[in-house]
Amino acid sequence: MVESKNELWARTAATLTAAGLLALSGASLATNQSQQRQQGRNANQAAKHEARTTKVDCRAADQKSNSQCRQDKRNSKQEGRQQKRDIKY
Template sequence: MARALFTAMLTATLLVASVGTSLATDQADQRRAARGLRHETRQSARQTKQDCRAADQKSNAQCRQDKRQTKQQGREKARDIKY
């Protein structure tokens, strides 16, 4: 009887531990994906500004604003992944 109780308690403990680990792993994957997206967005924003300045159709301030908007959109997408 004591052995059956011990086995049941051990099984329950392992089950709870595995669920907690699974959640942590999922959250880590989400953070990693969001971080990667933000990194790609930074590269894209740099390219956006370089293209804007090369085209010479807008002022530097307008090109800078385009870069900011690109980065902000990336942050929003990253938040959607995480939450």
């Protein structure tokens, strides 16, 4: 009878230990994903700001038509989106 109680405690301890390790590994995965999302957001926001600046500079210099300036802005934003994808994957 004493052996079976010891075995029960050993199994319980092993199960709790395994559950704790599993929970900790999930938490670290969530932290990594959170950091990647934040870096992606930062890259995307920086690209938006750069695109706005590019368009304003383009129109101020009057070197291109408004539609060409819009296209430059779109291209800048698309590059930012690609950077975000590269960070996340």
